[in-house]
Structures are given as C-alpha cells and as structure tokens.
Amino acid sequence: MRLSAYGEYACLAMVDLSQNYGKGPLKIKDIAEREQIPQKFLEQILLTLKRAGYLQSKRGFHGGYELSRAPKQITVAEIVRFTDGAVAPVASVSSHFYAHSPSEKNAALTGLFKEVRDMVSTKLEGTTFADLII
Amino acid sequence: MRLSAYGEYACLAMVDLSQNYGKGPLKIKDIAEREQIPQKFLEQILLTLKRAGYLQSKRGFHGGYELSRAPKQITVAEIVRFTDGAVAPVASVSSHFYAHSPSEKNAALTGLFKEVRDMVSTKLEGTTFADLII
DNA sequence: ATATTGTCGATTAACTTAGTAGAGAAGTCG
DNA sequence: CGACTTCTCTACTAAGTTAATCGACAATAT
Numbered sequence: 616m617r618l619s620a621y622g623e624y625a626c627l628a629m630v631d632l633s634q635n636y637g638k639g640p641l642k643i644k645d646i647a648e649r650e651q652i653p654q655k656f657l658e659q660i661l662l663t664l665k666r667a668g669y670l671q672s673k674r675g676f677h678g679g680y681e682l683s684r685a686p687k688q689i690t691v692a693e694i695v696r697f698t699d700g701a702v703a704p705v706a707s708v709s710s711h712f713y714a715h716s717p718s719e720k721n722a723a724l725t726g727l728f729k730e731v732r733d734m735v736s737t738k739l740e741g742t743t744f745a746d747l748i749i
Numbered sequence: 750m751r752l753s754a755y756g757e758y759a760c761l762a763m764v765d766l767s768q769n770y771g772k773g774p775l776k777i778k779d780i781a782e783r784e785q786i787p788q789k790f791l792e793q794i795l796l797t798l799k800r801a802g803y804l805q806s807k808r809g810f811h812g813g814y815e816l817s818r819a820p821k822q823i824t825v826a827e828i829v830r831f832t833d834g835a836v837a838p839v840a841s842v843s844s845h846f847y848a849h850s851p852s853e854k855n856a857a858l859t860g861l862f863k864e865v866r867d868m869v870s871t872k873l874e875g876t877t878f879a880d881l882i883i
Numbered sequence: 884a885t886a887t888t889g890t891c892g893a894t895t896a897a898c899t900t901a902g903t904a905g906a907g908a909a910g911t912c913g
Numbered sequence: 914c915g916a917c918t919t920c921t922c923t924a925c926t927a928a929g930t931t932a933a934t935c936g937a938c939a940a941t942a943t
Contacts, residue, residue, distance in 0.1 A: 616750060616751060616838050616865075617750060617751040617835075617838060617839075618838050618839050618852075619899090619900065619901080620850070620851060620900075620901060620902090621900080621901075621902095623839055623850060623851040623852050624851055626852065626858055627851055627852065627854055627855055627858065630855055630857065630858060642918095642919070642920090643919075643920075644919085650851075650854055650855075651851070651854060652851070653901085653902065653903085655902075655903060655904080656901070656902055656903085658920075658921080658922095659902090659922095661920090662920080662921065662922080665920095665921095672919090672920060672921090673909090673910075673919085673920080674908075674909045674910050674911095674918085674919050674920045674921080675909060675910025675911050675912095675917090675918060675919055675920080676910065676911040676912070676917075676918055676919075677910080677911070677918095677919090678909085678910070678911090678918075678919045678920060679919075679920085680920085691861065701751075704750050704751060704752050704869075705751075705752050705757055716754070716757060717754060717757040717758055717761055717784075717785070717786070718752075718757050718760070718761065720761055720784055720785060721761055721764055721784075721881070722883065723764065723880070723881040723882070723883055724760055724761065724764060724881060727825065727872075727873075727876055727880075727881065730872060731750075731869055731872055731873070734868045734869065734872065735838075735865055735868065735869065738861075738864060738865055738868065739865070742861055746857070746861075747855070747857040747858060747861065748857070749856065749857055753930090753931065753932080754931075754932060754933090755931075755932075755933095776887095776888070776889090777888080777889075778888085787932085787933065787934085789933075789934060789935080790932070790933055790934085792889075792890080792891095793891095793933090795889090796889080796890065796891080799889095799890095806888095806889060806890090807888085807889080807940090807941080808887085808888050808889045808890080808939075808940045808941055808942095809886095809887060809888055809889080809940060809941025809942050810886080810887055810888070810941065810942040810943070811887095811888090811941080811942070812887075812888045812889060812940085812941070812942090813888080813889085814889085884943100885942100885943090886941100886942090886943090887940100887941080887942080887943105888939100888940085888941080888942100889938105889939080889940080889941095890937100890938075890939070890940095891936105891937090891938080891939095892935105892936100892937095892938105893934105893935085893936095894933105894934080894935080894936105895932100895933085895934080895935100896931100896932095896933090896934105897930105897931085897932090897933105898929105898930080898931075898932100899928100899929080899930070899931090900927100900928085900929075900930090901926100901927095901928090901929100902925105902926085902927090902928105903924105903925080903926080903927105904923105904924085904925080904926100905922105905923095905924090905925105906921100906922090906923090907920105907921075907922080907923105908919100908920085908921070908922095909918100909919085909920080909921090910917100910918080910919080910920095911916100911917085911918075911919100912915100912916090912917085912918100913914100913915095913916090913917105
C-alpha cells in the first residue's frame, strides 16, 4: 500500500468531518483551509466520496458536506481501498483487487506478501475514523 | 509499500539466486526463463543490484551472476527499499525516505501510518532470502 | 577468431498523478 | 425576484513513472 496525495487528502478530510460529525455540514473551503488541501482538488475528492456513499451534501448558503454514517462505522481500510486501491504489496495477493503479478511464480514470496497484506489490512480494518478523533 | 514489476522481478531473481547460492554463477537468460522475466528487463535489474553490491558477475562463456553475500545476510527489506523505495504507506512516516506529506497535518493519522510502517518493516527486516528457499 | 555473456545508454509508449479551469445547478436571503 | 453562495461536473494538462525495448560495446572462454 502506498497512499497518493489524493488518498492522504481524503483521509485528512474524513478525519476533519469526523471531528465535526453531528454539527451540521462543513464547507469545502473551510476544510481546505484547515487541512491545507488545494480547494479545487478537494472538491473532486469530496464529490467522489459522496458518490461512494460516505458523504452527504447540501448546496447554497448553509451548504457543505457531512458524513452519512457515524465515524465509528467507517474504517480507514474502506477509504484507503476506495482512493488508492489494494492494501496488498503486490496485486497477486490482493483480496479486493486481485490481478496476476510476477510474485505468483514463487510460493515463499507469495506467502510473505500475504502475511504483510494481512497485517496491514487487519490494522486498517480495525481502525475507524472515531479512533482518529483526538 | 507497493511493489512495481521491477521490484517483484528483483525479489524473484534474488530468490532464484539464493536457491543456487554456492553453485557458481547463473546466466541472465536462465533466470529469465525460469522466472518468466523479460530478459532485457532483467539485465537492467541485475546490473543495478550488482552496482548496489548485492551481486557479483562474470562475463563470457561461463559467466553469470551470483550473490555477493549469503542469502541469510540479505533481508527482503533491503531489496524492496532499493528497488521501490519506502516501505511506509506515506512519505512523512518513512524512516529511510522521509519527505513532507499531507498526513503530517494530523497526529492521529500519522500515528496510525507509523504503526503500519513498523509492522511492515519489522516483518521485511526479519525475513532474509534464506527464509524464502523452499 | 569466434561465440558467448554481461554492460551500458538511449529511447519510447502508455499510464498515473496532482492538480487547474470554467461553466452550470441548487439553495438562501433580503 | 435577484444576488450571492456553495456544491457539481466535465474537460484538460504538465510532469513524472513504469515497463519495457534496441542496439552497440566490452570481457571471457575455447
């Protein structure tokens, strides 16, 4: 797993939205300023998170974005997989995004990479955005 | 950590060379065939691994490549870091390839990513190519 | 000599990344 | 209504990375 800037920004935004869960919608502009995210880039990110069902939005004067589920109900693994795909180190050991890859040629190597995948996915599936609220 | 084809091929080749450690040099062509790696691509990979000190080579009729250290003395972490860089999920928590990244804005997120980095690097630093010989 | 094998630099096509630009649609308020 | 605000959506792009391939050169063995 290697997070892109897109993925890192998405996680930051989700943490920000989690910290303000239940307090009404947050404006893109405010999240962008607080988290130092290029606003136009953040617009795209929030929109795709909305389309994926993680966020709700409202337009107009009192508009903004808010989580559609409680922070406790959203794992970091979900968001990472949504923004950056596989958590696994190589495609051939990915459970959610399997594809052929060279490592398949060797069972020992495949075993090692599966162990890595399991450690990472267990950690990220066991962490929700509620756990990231200070 | 996400391995490129380059990195996966490098690991496969290192396992192949480990399995034949002490039996004289192996030809690029033979490794390429056994591991199904494009030969010209493998040439590049082995050459950079040689320049990094992991391999020795000989040209000519009985030429080829062999490990310069015993498989037990080479960790998977070294090779992965050499071919694909950071083992960490984001640059800002990488110990070997630190760079600024968006996650730094949030301590909880940074903490989580450090835990992931530690799990992965501990695993890969604790695994040598001797462990991957069947 | 000749065949064999590694060495090396350049090139490339396709893809991904990290944004930016700008117009449009929906909601609020006076 | 009309102005303003905020989200929505598509398109575009510049730069970098990836996964190779090509062809010439250098060393070695027989």
